[in-house]
Amino acid sequence: MNSIFVPTFKKGSSSLSFRLLHNFRTMGTITAKAIVYPGYGEPEDVLETHSYEIPSPEALKNDEVLVKTLACPLNPSDINQIQGVYPSRPPISQTSLPGLTKPVAVCGNEGVFRVLGTGPGVTSLKPGDWCIPSKVNYGTWRSHAISAEAEFLRIPNDIPLKQAATMAVNTSSAYLMLTQFEKLQKGDWFIQNGGNSQVGRCAIQIAKSLGINSISIVRDRPELQKLIDELTALGATHVITEKQNTSKEFGKTIKGWTAGRPIKLGLNCVGGPNVAGMSRKLGKNAKLVTYGGMSMKPVMLPTSLFIFKNLTAVGFWITEMTKKDPELREKVINKVLELIKENALADINCTLNKVEPEKLTDLEFTDAFKQALCDSKSNGKQLITFE
């Protein structure tokens, strides 16, 4: 029971010596592993694994639920939390994990779990069910967890794993942005940049299922037509390049597409001149919703749009919106689940990284996450799966 070794992680240290240590599952206990950080910094510097024992299902108390993580994504906001630069983050004060020698925070906000066992008072979940965290900052980069029933939201256990693991942030964000700012009707139009991002792809598909037309702006690239075909297959009404977006001349083509119908909503995750060009396509009284700034440039909007076209520019932050209104979070999850059931959402474009916690040392477990974080910089969204 005291065999858990919590390594003091040294950057660049060999993991060989750690390979000799075995984390194991004893009768009656489960060895859990969690990626934690004891202080803010770059993930490669501060991440470490904390291994600890948790009771077996039979030993769970009243409203406790024991879950095993099936998959968790590595989102940019997770990294920003570790760096200490994200406004909403868990305090580095987690002391409830057994065996901790210092306060830490557990990484990760999104993920899908399978219930292994429930305490006698639990009514909404049973073993075999899938669930997701009901709140933000849960700490999903871990193999197992025990929490009160209220910390989890049950979801069907027969939906694609990737959908389940990413529905709480990207898919929900796209749904909320399309429905909470403007009352779009069937046949209405919206425009977005970052059309090839995860949220952009979700927005294309959700809009299609709601009968809403989309114009998605993507960066020019060597195999542009391939991407256009891909997004069109997802349901994109039109896909345009950044160059077309900033061309005055091309504005006429867009007016032809919409047949004079005003574009009522713009979704911006890029900023800079891109959003200036995009907002010029918006009709009178339109809303521009900013949810990211990939260009690292500010949101740039022509003065005349504010004064003469009554543009309203707002921000979207799912963390804040669902904190303020937890019922909305449940509502949007259910809406997204409906879309998944209707096959309205294609498979998520991401890479699965299978990790077997029970076969890895703490250092190897940490390294697996670090590697996936590294891959996410160049190879798109990464998911860690535990089975």
Add this chain to the structure above:
Amino acid sequence: MNSIFVPTFKKGSSSLSFRLLHNFRTMGTITAKAIVYPGYGEPEDVLETHSYEIPSPEALKNDEVLVKTLACPLNPSDINQIQGVYPSRPPISQTSLPGLTKPVAVCGNEGVFRVLGTGPGVTSLKPGDWCIPSKVNYGTWRSHAISAEAEFLRIPNDIPLKQAATMAVNTSSAYLMLTQFEKLQKGDWFIQNGGNSQVGRCAIQIAKSLGINSISIVRDRPELQKLIDELTALGATHVITEKQNTSKEFGKTIKGWTAGRPIKLGLNCVGGPNVAGMSRKLGKNAKLVTYGGMSMKPVMLPTSLFIFKNLTAVGFWITEMTKKDPELREKVINKVLELIKENALADINCTLNKVEPEKLTDLEFTDAFKQALCDSKSNGKQLITFE
């Protein structure tokens, strides 16, 4: 009666020959002069004077009101209308003025008139009353006018002429922006750039009278302290420079001033990096209202303010707001009149250009306006007065 000569204006032509022509007032008629344009262009190219005869007060029909212009300001938006680049402008289709040989538009949106006479059905106005146009695009750059009673709004005839002539645009704009977007309470704070503009000066004074604190950003200049003293005398709580506005360090000073109270409202007439710096001073859930773009740069706002501080950026256009809600126009005029009566508004910072229409040829009349327009570029706001 046919003695009115409508000159075909040639740029640069000598006015000597026109000096020989006399516009005159005959028994029973008044000779009116109006600055008009038959097509869009630069004011120096397209402005001309149309002189015409209008009946004397005794000949007015039912709801007709005859007014004499006391003063009219030359606003930047007036120039933009003449250039054809302002979204709201009178159509060039004015054909009701007697003696016109082609359709024209009459310049000017703001001004104060004295009633010379009223038709038998008029109830809200009597000779000697002062009034202002009740709607936009009235065409105020003229010596006299006859219109239906509903075209005018009576105001007291014992207030300063400059206040009366400019209350409908600048003063009303400042009042509306301070009251229509955020419910500011006594002790609350707002921040604005263009603190030395007419609207900025009005906002400082109106805020003071409402018990609201102000931070006004002004451009650095040789005699900065003199300007700071001047604005402080108007009621400014604090005046800062553009450099201080964009300094991170100075943000702490401002936090000290507000004692942690969030700044709820920002008024922007500049754009560019100035508005980015200003908006960083705003608290959570604040509103940024754009009503001008003097830097000719777009409205630049950091992405994080939208996402993490829930900033809402909107535009203000008095034309549209009062078109949509004519009652609001009357309400704000009355509020501004109250402030004037309470001596809450200092004398307007502008130059009076006295013009005596009856002594000038058409060309001289036109030239007087052109000269004032020219002066307004370097010497601040210009008003034409007719007595």
